[in-house]
Amino acid sequence: METLAATGGEETSAEEREHPPGDLPPRDWRYYGSRIAVAAIVVGVVIWAIFEPKIRSTVITVVVAVVASGAIWVGANLLFNQVRHRWPLFNAIAYGLVGFIGGVLLHGNLITVGSGTGFFTWVVGPLVGAIVLGGIGYVLSITDDPARRRLISIGSAAVIGVIVGLLIREQYHPEFDALAIAVCTVVLGGLGAGLSVLRKRPPLGGALTGAAIGWVLGAWGGADLGDGNAATAIIATLVPALLIGYRIGMTHNPDYQGRVEIDGKSRAVIFVGPALLFITVSLIVPAVRTAYLSLLDRDSEGFVWLENYGTIFTNEDSFDASGWADTFTSQPFIIGMVLLVIALIVGLSMRQRTGKAVELGNPTMPPLVVGVLLVCFGVFTAFRGTIINNLWWVVTVVFLSTALGLAVAVLADQKGGEKFAKSIIFMPMAISLVGASVIWRFVYTARDTSADQTGVMNALWVGLGRLSTGSGLPTIITTAVLALILIGCFILLAQALTRRQWGRAVIPGICIVLGGWFFIRFTGLIGGGIGGFRVNEDGTTEAQTVFFVQETPYNNFWLMVILIR
Known part of the structure; x- marks a missing residue:
């Protein structure tokens, strides 16, 4: 039998012998x-x-x-890809794109003379802008002398600023507000200088860029458009053009190593840029515009500065703090403060052992998080108004969504209940918002007290009231079970404290606080019971339901729970 060495062949698999190279396998x-x-x-x-x-x-x-x-x-x-070896081409295209976008903004918004209907009128502005700035970019890319670069950039910027100012339509001529221009220019100029210092670069460049942006915002955003003249329009475009021109003139053409760095950094910008652009257009720009409009009067014509914010806090429909004293007597606030004290005690003990009072995974976190949430609820129940309603939404949805999401993620991280946890994640996604609303309607529904409750929440609440105020065997069994649970928690707490295991003492301690309060209320030692019941004048008790989406103040909370999907 010949060996591979003797024959000079190579070992082939059965699949390769069945399908020789070059032949596609059967589908x-x-x-x-x-x-x-x-x-x-x-x-x-x-x-x-x-x-x-x-x-x-x-x-x-x-x-x-x-x-x-x-x-x-x-x-x-x-x-x-042109940066390393074709710098002039890259510079010309980059400047040309900036000019094209500028032409689109001016012509597309019908700001300049000549813009209007028809294909030619739509493209002439962007094309002219691309050609002019593309040519300037090419000339700068082949010019290394600093004085000549400044002359080219400043001179070109001056010409462009004057021409654009002359082309502004009459109805857009601004009447300057000197205060708005000064504030915007100084603030953004200082901000730009600060950012440059943080980036370890000369502050002048950032100051010029920020001042140019601030001038545009102050001269156009803070002006009465249509009340000015051609001179103000020219000044409004010439000044930022000169600032940007001087800023460009300060730069120099990078050497090969510098172009390599630009090429490398550009890849991150290309991948992150679209997402940042979307966030800027859909979130940042509307937020900035909303903040700007909030400083104007109701007709958006004159500045009233912070007067609108003062009106919000003086209008009782927006913010009513007349019942602020009830905050300190509300049950959520008291329980939350107790949990915060527990968190403080545990944090001090953990700091002695680890050097950190609070960190993720630290036993301080559970009582701290739950305590802050309950304190917020205690404050919200005492205050009224649309601002408080918004805070209900912010705290409830953001807080609970994050907490539940992290909890489910931990459960789904290769634990025993991984499949169950994943089903919790994906099941709400398979239910439409309308379907979820119908489901929650059945959960919150309340029927007449003479009939059985079909809503889950009211059925549990009314059933708890019957157990708490009853005297039969179910009430006795429930009381005994609650007592045994509390005794078990006390035993676990005592073991943890005697062994100086402060972390393990947190959960039993919280259970004792909450469970003890529930046991006292359930047995009627304080409050006469707990659950859905009310005592009539003759001493008899009857069921009492809760209208979750109608009764204030917690109706805000129950409505927000629906959004946690």
Whole structure:
């Protein structure tokens, strides 16, 4: 029998002998079935789009968005591929894109003379801006002399500023508000200088950029448009153009090593940039505009500065603090303060052992988190108004969503109940908001006290009231079980304290505080019982339901629970 060494051959597998290199392996029915299914779905969507205008517009929007996103991403990568070896080309294209975007903003918003209807009037401004700035960028990329660079950039900026100012339509001529211009320019200029210092760069560059942005905001955002003249329009565009021109003139063309660094850093910007752009357009810009509008009067014409904020806190419909003293007597506030004291004691003991009073995973966290939540509830029950309603939403949804999300994530991290935890995560996603609303309606519903309660919450609440005020065997058994649980918690707490295991003493301590309060209320030692009941004048008791979405102040909390999905 010949060996591989003797024959000079190589060992081949059975699959390779059956399908020689170059031959495609046979496809099974799954391969063809999946492709047929995909093709059928695509054809179905296309046919549906042909006959349904809304579907057609949606499909076109999605396709355009995907294609545009892909084109921008690919184009950005191709652009920065030119940085290392084709710096003039990169500079010309980058400056040209800035000019194109500027032309789109001016012409697209019908701010400049000549913009309007028709294809040519829409593209002439962006094309002119791209050509002019692209040419300036190319000239700067081949000019290394600092004096000549400053002359080119400042001179070009001055010409562009004057021309753009002359092209501003008459109805957009600004009438300056000197105070707004001064405040915006100084504040943003100082902010830009501070950012430059934090980045360990000369502050002048950041100050010039910030001052230019501040001048634009003050000269245009704080002005009465249409009440000015051509001179004010020219000044409004010339000053920021000169500032930006001087800032560009301060720069120099990077050497090869500098271009390599630009190429490397650009990749992170390309990947993160679209997300940051979306956040800026959808969140930051509206937030800044809202903050700006909040400083104007109800007609958005004159500045009233902080007067609107003063009105909010003096209007009882927005903020009513007349019952602030009830905060300190509310049960959530008292229980929360007790938990905060426990957190303080545990934190001091943990600091002696670990050097840190509070950290993730530290036994201080559970009583601290629950205590803060209950204290917030105690404050919210004493105050009224739309501001407090918003705070209910912020605290309840954000707080509980984060806490429950982290808890489920821990359970799903290769633990015994991993599948159950994952089902908790994905089950709400399979239920529509309307379906969830119907489900929660059944959970919160309250029937007449003469009938059995079908709502889960009221059934439990009324049942608890019957157990608490009853004297039969179920009440005795429940009381005994609660007492045994408390005794067990006391034993665990005593063991942890005697062994100086402060971390293990936290949970039993919290259970004793909450369980002890519940036991005292359940047995009637204080309050006469707990649950859904009321005592009539003749001494008899009857069921009493809770209207979760109507009764203040906790109706805000129960409504917010629906949003935690």
